Amino acid sequence: MRIGNAAEGLMARGTDITMTPEVAIKSQVADAALVQRRRGQIVAAAVELFSEQGFYRTTIQDVARKAGVSIGLIYQYVHDKDDVLLLALLSVLDSYRREIPRALEGVIDPLTRCWVAVDAYCRVVDSRREATVLAYRSTKSLPKERRELVMKAEIETNEFIAECLRDGIRHGLFRPVNVDLTTYHFVLFAHGWALKHWRIREFCSLNHYIEDGLDFLLTALLTPKGARQYRQMRARLSAGGGRVVSPVPR
Amino acid sequence: MRIGNAAEGLMARGTDITMTPEVAIKSQVADAALVQRRRGQIVAAAVELFSEQGFYRTTIQDVARKAGVSIGLIYQYVHDKDDVLLLALLSVLDSYRREIPRALEGVIDPLTRCWVAVDAYCRVVDSRREATVLAYRSTKSLPKERRELVMKAEIETNEFIAECLRDGIRHGLFRPVNVDLTTYHFVLFAHGWALKHWRIREFCSLNHYIEDGLDFLLTALLTPKGARQYRQMRARLSAGGGRVVSPVPR
DNA sequence: GCCAAATATGAACGAGCATTCATTCAGATG
DNA sequence: CATCTGAATGAATGCTCGTTCATATTTGGC
Numbered sequence: 122m123r124i125g126n127a128a129e130g131l132m133a134r135g136t137d138i139t140m141t142p143e144v145a146i147k148s149q150v151a152d153a154a155l156v157q158r159r160r161g162q163i164v165a166a167a168v169e170l171f172s173e174q175g176f177y178r179t180t181i182q183d184v185a186r187k188a189g190v191s192i193g194l195i196y197q198y199v200h201d202k203d204d205v206l207l208l209a210l211l212s213v214l215d216s217y218r219r220e221i222p223r224a225l226e227g228v229i230d231p232l233t234r235c236w237v238a239v240d241a242y243c244r245v246v247d248s249r250r251e252a253t254v255l256a257y258r259s260t261k262s263l264p265k266e267r268r269e270l271v272m273k274a275e276i277e278t279n280e281f282i283a284e285c286l287r288d289g290i291r292h293g294l295f296r297p298v299n300v301d302l303t304t305y306h307f308v309l310f311a312h313g314w315a316l317k318h319w320r321i322r323e324f325c326s327l328n329h330y331i332e333d334g335l336d337f338l339l340t341a342l343l344t345p346k347g348a349r350q351y352r353q354m355r356a357r358l359s360a361g362g363g364r365v366v367s368p369v370p371r
Numbered sequence: 372m373r374i375g376n377a378a379e380g381l382m383a384r385g386t387d388i389t390m391t392p393e394v395a396i397k398s399q400v401a402d403a404a405l406v407q408r409r410r411g412q413i414v415a416a417a418v419e420l421f422s423e424q425g426f427y428r429t430t431i432q433d434v435a436r437k438a439g440v441s442i443g444l445i446y447q448y449v450h451d452k453d454d455v456l457l458l459a460l461l462s463v464l465d466s467y468r469r470e471i472p473r474a475l476e477g478v479i480d481p482l483t484r485c486w487v488a489v490d491a492y493c494r495v496v497d498s499r500r501e502a503t504v505l506a507y508r509s510t511k512s513l514p515k516e517r518r519e520l521v522m523k524a525e526i527e528t529n530e531f532i533a534e535c536l537r538d539g540i541r542h543g544l545f546r547p548v549n550v551d552l553t554t555y556h557f558v559l560f561a562h563g564w565a566l567k568h569w570r571i572r573e574f575c576s577l578n579h580y581i582e583d584g585l586d587f588l589l590t591a592l593l594t595p596k597g598a599r600q601y602r603q604m605r606a607r608l609s610a611g612g613g614r615v616v617s618p619v620p621r
Numbered sequence: 622g623c624c625a626a627a628t629a630t631g632a633a634c635g636a637g638c639a640t641t642c643a644t645t646c647a648g649a650t651g
Numbered sequence: 652c653a654t655c656t657g658a659a660t661g662a663a664t665g666c667t668c669g670t671t672c673a674t675a676t677t678t679g680g681c
Contacts, residue, residue, distance in 0.1 A: 149658090175512055177427040180638060191660045193641085202639065257566070258508050262425055272569065301574050302583055305567055309559040316507070317555055319522065324551050333552055341591035399628085430668060441630045443671085452669065 146204050149197040159198050160208060162188045167209045172251035176206055176259050206259060207267050213252040214274035220245040221281045231292050232350050235285040236335060236358075242282070242311040243331050253315035282307050286342075294347030303342065310334050396454050399447040409448050410458060412438045417459045422501035426456055426509050456509060457517050463502040464524035470495040471531045481542050482600050485535040486585060486608075492532070492561040493581050503565035532557050536592075544597030553592065560584050 166188035170179040181202060185192045199205055224241030228234050246253050260271050283304045289295035314321065314330055321330060343351055416438035420429040431452060435442045449455055474491030478484050496503050510521050533554045539545035564571065564580055571580060593601055 178512075181640085182638080185661095192639090193660050194658080196640070197658070254511070258511060261504070261508060262428075276570065298587065299575075299583055302571070302580070303587065305563055305571065306556075306560070306584070306587065309563045309567070310556070313555055313559045317559070320526065321552070321555065325549075330552070333549055334556070337548065337553065337556060337591050341587050431670085432668080435631095442669090443630050444628080446670070447628070 146208065147200060159190070159194070162190065163195055163198060163205065164208045164212050167205045168212060168252050168255070171206065171209055171259065172255045176255075176262055181205075203263065203267070207263060207270070209252075210256055210260060210263070210271050211274060213249055213256055214271060214278065216249055217242065217245050217278045218274065221278065225281070230354070231285070231288045232294055232347065232354055235282075235289055235339075236354070238281055238285050239307050239311060239335055239338075240331055242278075242307075243314055243327065243334075246311050246315050247327050250315045250318060253312060257312075257316065279304050279308055289342070289347065293344060294350060295342045296344055298342065306338055310338060396458065397450060409440070409444070412440065413445055413448060413455065414458045414462050417455045418462060418502050418505070421456065421459055421509065422505045426505075426512055431455075453513065453517070457513060457520070459502075460506050460510060460513070460521050461524060463499055463506055464521060464528065466499055467492065467495050467528045468524065471528065475531070480604070481535070481538045482544055482597065482604055485532075485539055485589075486604070488531055488535050489557050489561060489585055489588075490581055492528075492557075493564055493577065493584075496561050496565050497577050500565045500568060503562060507562075507566065529554050529558055539592070539597065543594055544600060545592045546594055548592065556588055560588060 163184060167179070167184050170183050170187060174183075181192055181195060184205065185195055188195075195205070199208070221238055221241045224237050225234055228237050256271070260268055263271065283300050286295060286298075286300050286303055286307075290297050290300070314327065325333075339351060413434060417429070417434050420433050420437055423429075424433075431442055431445060434455065435445055438445075445455070449458070471488055471491050474487050475484055478487050506521070510518055513521065533550050536545060536548075536550050536553055536557075540547050540550070564577065575583075589601060
């Protein structure tokens with residue numbers, strides 16, 4: 122399963138994996154712009170409700186009410202309730218796939234890129250914390266084929282991290298570890314903020330979690346050369362306020 | 372939230388958190404031994420079915436059939452379907468709480484204890500892989516109070532790891548890291564084997580996962596002194612066949 | 622061997638919910 | 652203005668379960 126330059130085309134226009142040929146959730150309605158708007162409404166309501174109450178405890182009635190539309194309307198844009206779940210999950214995974222590259226824009230130094238990527242990952246996860254947990258809860262409720270779409274989206278996101286690791290190794294900053302496995306240490310670290318938030322928040326802020334955790338994981342990864350550069354980077358960062366910021370403001 | 376010598380009493384007799392005063396799931400049936408046997412049957416069937424199909428897609432009918440009992444009988448041992456879920460989840464968490472200390476029996480060296488604990492954790496997770504995923508999927512479906520029982524059980528399991536870390540730090544083998552946070556790196560690593568098995572199995576066996584992962588995490592943790600001991604331990608281990616074994620056979 | 626008491630059974634009940642579809646509505650077309 | 656088309660509505664339908672309970676079966680004391 123080779124993934125090229127992970128996810129290049131996609132993020133060009135709007136938010137929409139929904140319309141990817143593969144996903145192809147049929148709608149009764151022809152007007153593409155309308156479909157996108159309506160599905161946006163529906164999915165936003167659904168993510169919120171599913172996250173709070175879970176998929177099965179949420180009725181289509183609930184979704185319709187929160188989205189401010191009728192029950193019938195939902196069925197014009199979606200074949201069944203499972204479709205709503207798929208769209209909801211993909212919208213979450215897609216926000217990862219958009220935010221990480223956005224944070225990396227213009228960052229060149231491999232070590233900084235690695236930091237920024239994981240930092241950004243943790244922050245999207247935080248901004249969609251409940252939804253991240255939803256993904257863990259509900260992906261298995263999808264029929265096999267649909268589930269694979271979600272998995273594929275996850276792999277594409279991981280690829281951003283993996284690429285940073287490969288880059289670091291190539292530059293002699295990281296030890297030549299197994300990239301696939303190491304990627305998961307970082308991915309689980311980011312997801313962990315959502316998964317274990319109920320406990321971790323008792324002793325740790327997001328910033329602290331990121332700094333401490335990244336420092337821990339990088340310690341395992343850095344070569345002596347990498348370690349030297351890392352100390353410089355940290356000095357630069359804490360001089361800049363302690364929070365990594367993309368140098369390309371928007 | 373202080374946890375003493377985590378979980379001492381419990382494992383004396385059978386498998387049963389079920390009868391802990393806190394859990395106190397009422398049963399119509401008086402005979403305690405019978406209750407234990409029947410609940411065992413029911414829970415075993417439930418864990419299997421819930422893991423496969425999810426909680427909501429599994430009917431009580433299904434559970435009854437698989438357990439080889441009638442629908443009515445289940446309601447003699449449990450108040451409602453949610454009770455079955457709680458019992459199922461606690462039985463999973465309880466297997467962690469039993470297996471880790473069992474593996475640690477008789478192991479004294481702090482560094483080895485740390486390795487053995489995480490190794491054992493990964494292996495229980497593997498032996499109950501689907502059930503571990505179930506815990507992530509379904510804990511939130513429990514009402515708040517019940518959910519807290521599950522969380523408490525998880526914290527108790529984590530305490531085995533945390534204790535190993537504290538011990539290593541005390542002996543100057545580990546850097547003086549934040550124990551609570553570091554514990555989660557290890558916990559997520561163990562759970563990760565179940566959560567991401569769909570992907571990781573494509574490039575990695577359990578043994579490889581454990582060795583590589585533990586090596587990675589320990590690298591981040593060890594002091595120079597610890598690192599020296601670690602190299603010795605690894606040498607000893609690989610001489611012994613490469614697989615850590617509890618020195619107390621049973 | 623007989624009779625309570627304790628267990629076990631599963632048909633029947635009824636609530637909850639996804640999905641449908643007959644109907645209404647808004648705006649474009651000519 | 653009359654007509655047509657595509658969107659939107661939500662009451663009605665029908666099915667799927669969780670739960671109950673009247674009844675059957677087993678157990679163990681005498």
